Amino acid sequence: MRLLATTALIALTALPAVAQDWKTDYRIVRFGILSGENEADRIARYEPMVAYLKEKLGVDIEIFSAGNYDGVVQALAAGQIEFSWLGPSAYAAAWTETNGGVVPLFTSQQNDDSVGYYSVVATRCDAGYNTIDDLKGKTMAFADPDSASGYTVPYYNLHAQGYVPEEFFGAVPFSGSHEAGIMGVVNGQFDGAATHWTNETAGNIQRMVSKDMIKEGDVCIVWTSPLIMASPFTARTNLPAGLIEDMKKVMMAMPTDAPEVFKQVSGGEASTSKAYVPVTHEQYQILIDMRNWFKANRRS
Template sequence: MAKYMLVLAAAAAASSALVAVPAAADWREELGSYNIGLLGGENEADRLRRYQCLDDLLTERLGVPVELFPASDYAGVMQGLVAGQLHMASLGASGYAGIHLQDPDAVEPVFTTAQVDGSLGYYSVMIVRADSGIESLEDMQGRSLAYADPNSTSGYLVPRNELAAQGIEDAYFSRTGFGGGHEQAIVAVLNGQYDAGVTWISGQGERAEGYTRGNLRRMVDNGLLDMDDVRIVWQSSIIPNGPIVVRKDLPQEAREIVVDLYGTMHETHPECFAEVAGGEAAGFEPIDHSFYEQTIEMRRREIAQSR
């Protein structure tokens, strides 16, 4: 709770320093609606269903309509935040890095999700069909691989960089491509369109349930996956959990309302917290820009190498 109060105080101070805050009576009229971007990687209907409780809570507390915007890819949410069309989103570390490198004054991270044991990381994994005969990364030579999205941390940036560090470039595979999101990449593997796909897991909890959190957990919960049908053939080192970011020019009172809700949601609205967190977790943990500095440098190198 002490950490949460510090974040609330910092949010108020940052807002006062960065923007001319509208008078209390008119910021709602000026804001119009509070717009939340929802990353791709899960089908639109399930994304909207999971976030409906957050829509209801914030509509009541903010006193303005809340609009949910499920983008077809990560870039849509990122550009919406940079352009000021969105006020908040839950991002991956690479997505935040991409925004920061484009416009460091656009957004800032305020929370990340703590796993059930309190840790703040997760893993990228390479998934194959259990009946594929592929038992290891070595067996993937000459086979096809689906990345999730070019702006995904676990679905592109980290696996590509960690595999390259092992001497495995894209040419190792018969072909690589993008599935269009985490869920879509794994569906493509299940349908035989790719031999393997990369996605994310918490690495905690029961394997049969898709672990406590992650794309596999969501797919199991939504009836799209039986874990007996897949095998993990590669796992990354630990990756920092992605941030919940808000626009830096958000009115101070709106900012405080959002921070207050997220800081206490796991206790005051546990069912909604589980939906927004995408599974089992310990709460939203206050963080700041420094938590993502290594990912920002990794993304900076990736951009430089692509030129």
């Protein structure tokens, strides 16, 4: 794990009417990002957001990036960061780890007004796999233990459908990230990999195509999960109320105030996000229930 501070080379403009009292204790505000894509790309994707927040909040902003999802969860639990973009399962992990010490503030809304996405299992299009049944005895890669679309949701739902992963597949390794899983499929390391998919134009596969990491038509989808609530921007509950409200205010204004920044943070050209909308803890309770199911089954 490491902290990376990015200094925005822009002049400050008129700041919003936000409370000043929290700035005495928080001259630097830190937010975490998950390891769904390679580190260089994920840091570059969030640099414009760092500049935007520094301008609007009037304090220094630092990005926290870890090698896996749990590194960010533990940083929140230890008070090393104030905010973080978390996947639904990572939020459930953070909420459990902190005994309810985190709160979801908002999430992305798509152009069709939806606020969710899917887990999919992808295979090489030329491998001849058409359904999940074709992967019996094959190598199926999950992304990260704290990834909703990369592990929690596909494992839980496949198990519920009668495909107990450790028994049905030949091997079930963790690839380490969504990008690594798909690259492993394309390169023949894995037969299938779980990743996230929003719609026909947005998702991990489409983003990797847009970055020239893979080619259009390299991978095909053979299984799709039920809808998953979209990833929440999350805060520690022990922060000053003014800091939480000010961060929520400037972030939710970003799609209008800084649309190019919003677009890049949302995934670049492959993004179909149009706004941020408020969310509540109750909308993610199902992920906590799933994680509790995992714990119960491991004990048994």
